[in-house]
Amino acid sequence: MPKINLAVYWTAACGGCDVAILDTEAKILEVGELANIVLWPLATDGKYADLEKLGPGEIDVCLFHGSIRLSEQEAMARLLREKSKVLIAFGACSSFGGIPGLANFHRREEIFRRAYQETPSTDNPNGVLPETQVRVAEGTLTLPEFYHQVYSLDQVVPVDYYLPGCPPPVHLIVAAIDAIASGQLPPKGSVIAGDKSVCHECPREKQEKKVRGFKRPHEVLVDPNRCLMEQGIVCNGPSTRSGCGARCTKVNMPCRGCFGPAPEVLDQGAKLVSSTASILDASDEATVAEMVSTMADPAGLFYRFSLPVSMLQKKRQGGKVS
Amino acid sequence: MTERIGVYVCHCGHNIAAVGDVEKVAQYAGTLDNVVIARDYKYMCSDPGQELIKNDIQQLGLTRVVVAACSPRMHEPTFKGALERANLNGYLLEMANIREQCSWVTDNTQNATEKAKSLVRGAVRRVYYHRPIEERVVSVNKATLVVGGGIAGIQAALQIAEAGHKVYLVEREASIGGQMAKFDKTFPTMDCAACILTPKMVAVSQSPNIELLTYAEVAQVDGYVGNFTVTVRQKPRYIVEDLCTGCGDCTTACVLKNRIPDAFDEGLSKRSAAYISFPQAIPLKAVIDEKECLLLTKGKCSKNCVEACSREAIDFSQKETVRRIEVGSIILATGFELFDARKAPQYGYGIYDDVYTGIEFERLTNASGPTQGKILTKRGEEPKSVAILHCIGSRDENYQKYCSRVCCMSSVKFAHLVKEKTDAEVFEFYIDMRTFGKQYEEFYTRVQEEGVNFIRGKGAEVAKVDGQLVVRAEDTLLGAYREIPVDMVVLNTALVPRHDAEKVAQIFGISRSEDGFFLESHIKLDPVTTSTDGVHIAGCCQSPKDIPDTVAQGSAAAAQSLAVIATGKVKISPISAWSDPAVCAGCRICLGLCPFKAIGFNEEKKVAEINQAVCKGCGSCAAGCPSNAIVVSHFSNQQLLAEIEGVLA
Numbered sequence: 028m029p030k031i032n033l034a035v036y037w038t039a040a041c042g043g044c045d046v047a048i049l050d051t052e053a054k055i056l057e058v059g060e061l062a063n064i065v066l067w068p069l070a071t072d073g074k075y076a077d078l079e080k081l082g083p084g085e086i087d088v089c090l091f092h093g094s095i096r097l098s099e100q101e102a103m104a105r106l107l108r109e110k111s112k113v114l115i116a117f118g119a120c121s122s123f124g125g126i127p128g129l130a131n132f133h134r135r136e137e138i139f140r141r142a143y144q145e146t147p148s149t150d151n152p153n154g155v156l157p158e159t160q161v162r163v164a165e166g167t168l169t170l171p172e173f174y175h176q177v178y179s180l181d182q183v184v185p186v187d188y189y190l191p192g193c194p195p196p197v198h199l200i201v202a203a204i205d206a207i208a209s210g211q212l213p214p215k216g217s218v219i220a221g222d223k224s225v226c227h228e229c230p231r232e233k234q235e236k237k238v239r240g241f242k243r244p245h246e247v248l249v250d251p252n253r254c255l256m257e258q259g260i261v262c263n264g265p266s267t268r269s270g271c272g273a274r275c276t277k278v279n280m281p282c283r284g285c286f287g288p289a290p291e292v293l294d295q296g297a298k299l300v301s302s303t304a305s306i307l308d309a310s311d312e313a314t315v316a317e318m319v320s321t322m323a324d325p326a327g328l329f330y331r332f333s334l335p336v337s338m339l340q341k342k343r344q345g346g347k348v349s
Numbered sequence: 350m351t352e353r354i355g356v357y358v359c360h361c362g363h364n365i366a367a368v369g370d371v372e373k374v375a376q377y378a379g380t381l382d383n384v385v386i387a388r389d390y391k392y393m394c395s396d397p398g399q400e401l402i403k404n405d406i407q408q409l410g411l412t413r414v415v416v417a418a419c420s421p422r423m424h425e426p427t428f429k430g431a432l433e434r435a436n437l438n439g440y441l442l443e444m445a446n447i448r449e450q451c452s453w454v455t456d457n458t459q460n461a462t463e464k465a466k467s468l469v470r471g472a473v474r475r476v477y478y479h480r481p482i483e484e485r486v487v488s489v490n491k492a493t494l495v496v497g498g499g500i501a502g503i504q505a506a507l508q509i510a511e512a513g514h515k516v517y518l519v520e521r522e523a524s525i526g527g528q529m530a531k532f533d534k535t536f537p538t539m540d541c542a543a544c545i546l547t548p549k550m551v552a553v554s555q556s557p558n559i560e561l562l563t564y565a566e567v568a569q570v571d572g573y574v575g576n577f578t579v580t581v582r583q584k585p586r587y588i589v590e591d592l593c594t595g596c597g598d599c600t601t602a603c604v605l606k607n608r609i610p611d612a613f614d615e616g617l618s619k620r621s622a623a624y625i626s627f628p629q630a631i632p633l634k635a636v637i638d639e640k641e642c643l644l645l646t647k648g649k650c651s652k653n654c655v656e657a658c659s660r661e662a663i664d665f666s667q668k669e670t671v672r673r674i675e676v677g678s679i680i681l682a683t684g685f686e687l688f689d690a691r692k693a694p695q696y697g698y699g700i701y702d703d704v705y706t707g708i709e710f711e712r713l714t715n716a717s718g719p720t721q722g723k724i725l726t727k728r729g730e731e732p733k734s735v736a737i738l739h740c741i742g743s744r745d746e747n748y749q750k751y752c753s754r755v756c757c758m759s760s761v762k763f764a765h766l767v768k769e770k771t772d773a774e775v776f777e778f779y780i781d782m783r784t785f786g787k788q789y790e791e792f793y794t795r796v797q798e799e800g801v802n803f804i805r806g807k808g809a810e811v812a813k814v815d816g817q818l819v820v821r822a823e824d825t826l827l828g829a830y831r832e833i834p835v836d837m838v839v840l841n842t843a844l845v846p847r848h849d850a851e852k853v854a855q856i857f858g859i860s861r862s863e864d865g866f867f868l869e870s871h872i873k874l875d876p877v878t879t880s881t882d883g884v885h886i887a888g889c890c891q892s893p894k895d896i897p898d899t900v901a902q903g904s905a906a907a908a909q910s911l912a913v914i915a916t917g918k919v920k921i922s923p924i925s926a927w928s929d930p931a932v933c934a935g936c937r938i939c940l941g942l943c944p945f946k947a948i949g950f951n952e953e954k955k956v957a958e959i960n961q962a963v964c965k966g967c968g969s970c971a972a973g974c975p976s977n978a979i980v981v982s983h984f985s986n987q988q989l990l991a992e993i994e995g996v997l998a
């Protein structure tokens with residue numbers, strides 16, 4: 028079997044996805060046998076120009092991790108799309124916007140002010156902010172544009188598969204590699220993960236739920252057998268796609284939703300708000316307000332990984348705002 | 350597949366057309382995708398209007414219909430009917446409310462028209478995704494539950510029982526009879542309350558079709574019209590009903606005789622811990638007050654009652670019992686309470702002696718009351734002058750805004766009774782005299798002729814000056830301020846909802862109106878049905894009213910329940926929820942959310958399952974289901990999003 032051409036690329040992300048690929052241990056050797064690595068900034072050296080030289084579709088598979096915040100990232104996404112037969116949104120950032128997507132709760136100006144002027148460690152007496160061009164004695168220097176918001180990969184270019192997770196778990200990466208190797212890929216647009224919510228995989232015992240307030244995991248002695256929600260710990264598992272094997276809840280940590288919305292869920296955060304609100308044991312607004320006040324940062328909690336693809340961000344119009 | 354949509358824009362006479370430009374809305378609708386015909390018409394709900402829809406369906410082959418008119422609460426059934434007459438499923442209709450939501454909320458033509466266009470656009474996009482839904486029919490249980498054994502509940506129970514059907518009558522107190530049992534005479538005819546009420550109470554106890562559960566309350570209601578399951582909790586009487594003959598020996602023997610304020614006498618007399626509420630009580634069985642009885646509270650008593658009872662009917666081991674009853678419909682007749690006059694301290698109630706409430710006065714004049722019917726002051730003397738104050742807590746911004754409807758007449762009744770029984774001078778203070786019923790005005794005239802002083806002006810204050818009660822008021826007819834010394838004051842207090850009305854409303858799944866009384870389906874045209882099918886209301890729990898109106902409502906509610914029984918089958922809303930087992934993750938969040946307890950859990954498949962017959966389609970579970978496994982028919986995401994996007998487009 029001829030080797031396939033593989034690219035791995037990284038935009039707005041933490042790099043954990045690269046580490047996850049390395050985590051496949053023995054499998055990584057198989058990857059080496061299976062594929063020519065044409066681009067992988069973490070492992071190999073490569074230049075834009077090398078990539079530009081490739082013909083359309085010359086890359087067989089591209090694992091793309093990271094969301095899109097900068098014009099340079101968008102340009103790379105477009106370039107890789109053009110050169111790749113199969114483009115896989117790899118990890119939560121690329122699939123849903125991920126953690127960088129939380130920045131969409133703030134405007135660009137606020138982010139700049141905070142990052143370049145207000146943080147205690149900033150030393151910027153002239154209050155200089157990043158600009159796309161600046162003229163210096165030697166000529167003009169350029170920087171990529173910092174967009175008004177963070178996008179998921181599929182808001183910029185068409186995506187063939189999604190491999191969610193922060194980062195994707197090894198068993199799913201292995202499954203994806205096997206599928207690529209055997210040419211048995213699922214129908215385009217598929218999410219390579221489970222088809223229910225995390226609760227389905229979560230081994231905890233579930234009962235009717237009624238809570239009178241919320242606790243963070245470090246504030247309670249967690250009962251290892253009972254559903255975390257029933258213990259007042261907000262868990263995003265109920266609206267999050269399965270496939271992870273409930274890695275977090277098995278070790279007493281609540282699900283934070285890195286697999287994105289469960290298959291039928293339109294908006295992960297909104298659905299979590301509505302279902303979590305449903306289990307409050309309160310009959311009047313004052314009590315509800317009191318109970319809700321025990322929850323730290325509900326917006327950031329419920330939209331932890333999926334804000335850019337939420338209805339708040341015009342999901343129904345493809346999320347393309349600019 | 351494409352749909353063929355017809356849009357019908359109604360003028361509603363001038364109601365819509367005077368503000369919104371209905372022709373423009375119709376023209377615009379004609380340009381929308383899939384719309385094959387758009388018309389405007391003066392009254393869409395009229396026969397010719399409906400005919401228009403029907404003909405278009407048949408001739409133009411319409412597959413969906415949008416009516417832009419009034420609220421669907423008003424005419425959705427009308428237009429559904431029009432579709433069905435043209436052999437189109439009624440659920441292929443969508444209404445856009447361009448009256449209440451457009452023409453009635455602005456006088457700006459452009460705004461009304463633009464908003465109407467948006468709503469029509471939303472409706473057109475939504476109706477595209479409508480699916481035919483078949484009505485569901487279930488058979489009904491022929492038994493009826495009546496809650497509350499006042500005159501309203503008694504009337505309803507007797508009527509259903511006479512028609513040959515089973516009734517469970519649940520009464521909270523130890524005896525039925527309600528407030529009326531406390532009265533001496535009843536306006537306008539002044540026949541004695543007991544003489545007209547007792548025969549009906551006895552009829553209840555003798556009817557083979559009525560099962561009377563006194564000292565009992567409904568704790569829970571499950572199910573739906575035709576098939577309710579009701580959980581009733583019955584408190585222990587500590588008396589074996591079958592053995593007790595109502596002789597009263599235990600009450601005389603009780604160690605606490607004449608020590609406990611008698612609630613039936615409004616606290617004006619004292620009774621024992623073992624007691625019988627009143628001589629005509631039904632059932633005529635003693636009851637032991639567990640909050641007072643020494644044995645039950647302190648664990649120690651010489652138990653004179655046990656010794657006194659020759660029937661050995663006393664049983665201190667009785668416990669609360671819980672029963673489940675199956676019925677097809679429910680009548681709530683829980684009545685009213687009286688406004689607490691202490692909340693209006695300017696009238697001196699609870700501060701000065703000889704200031705009574707109306708209901709206390711009823712007990713004072715009652716032959717079996719604390720004074721054997723003699724009207725006496727605290728010192729045991731006949732009063733030389735009595736003031737009767739109307740509207741205490743009624744028609745008053747600070748308390749109840751509404752008119753309690755019976756106090757003018759009962760005040761006139763009190764005046765007559767004082768005149769009849771004493772030589773006292775009587776002063777009545779009223780805002781307006783409302784004597785609207787049959788023979789009421791005649792009764793008022795008669796009492797006027799008896800020499801009662803009617804002073805037009807609300808009593809402002811009751812004070813004590815040098816040991817003498819005085820009533821202060823502005824006489825609006827004389828235009829003078831008056832201060833009248835009297836020996837006795839009767840405060841005719843407002844009729845108010847029962848203190849637990851909210852809880853009862855929740856148990857039975859009905860709503861309350863702003864004044865706190867139970868809310869009827871329609872204030873004029875549907876006064877005894879509620880928003881929950883099969884739950885009817887009668888008497889003062891719906892609003893204050895006199896006995897004739899109460900009895901009429903009791904009969905009306907009985908007729909509603911008999912109608913449920915007569916059809917043998919009831920249509921239940923076909924809109925229901927369904928949980929997709931392929932999506933359900935078994936998290937169990939929905940289980941506690943259904944107000945009708947329609948959701949069960951399949952332990953084998955680990956998924957939630959919804960009982961379609963019980964589901965009312967309220968959507969609580971769909972909102973709560975975190976996986977979106979639950980779809981409510983007629984309210985799918987697709988339909989809702991299409992409508993929202995249409996409105997916003």
Ligand SMILES: Cc1cc2nc3c(=O)[nH]c(=O)nc-3n(C[C@H](O)[C@H](O)[C@H](O)COP(=O)(O)OP(=O)(O)OC[C@H]3O[C@@H](n4cnc5c(N)ncnc54)[C@H](O)[C@@H]3O)c2cc1C
Pocket residue numbers: 496497498499500501502519520521522525526527528529532534535536537565566567682683684685686687707708711755759762844847853887888889890894895896897899
């Ligand atoms: C001072 C006064 C004088 C009046 N005089 C006249 C008059 O002369 N003529 C006239 O036509 N009208 C008169 N009325 C009006 C009359 O009292 C009412 O029309 C009538 O009593 C209403 O009957 P009802 O059955 O609706 O309510 P109620 O008499 O209040 O009966 C309700 C029954 O339901 C029971 N109940 C309540 N809650 C529950 C529960 N949760 N579960 C089970 N049982 C429950 C109660 O114990 C009670 O037995 C007078 C009213 C007042 C206040």
Ligand code: SF4
Pocket residue numbers: 225226227229230231233253254255256257262263264265276281282936
């Ligand atoms: S702990 Fe979280 S994932 Fe597990 S059952 Fe409860 S809500 Fe679902």
Ligand code: SF4
Pocket residue numbers: 925926942943944945946947948959963964965966967968969970971981
């Ligand atoms: S829609 Fe859901 S919550 Fe509402 S009645 Fe049906 S099953 Fe119960």
Ligand code: SF4
Pocket residue numbers: 928932933934935936937938939940956957973974975976977978979
């Ligand atoms: S809430 Fe939804 S996912 Fe959870 S048990 Fe109910 S139907 Fe299933």
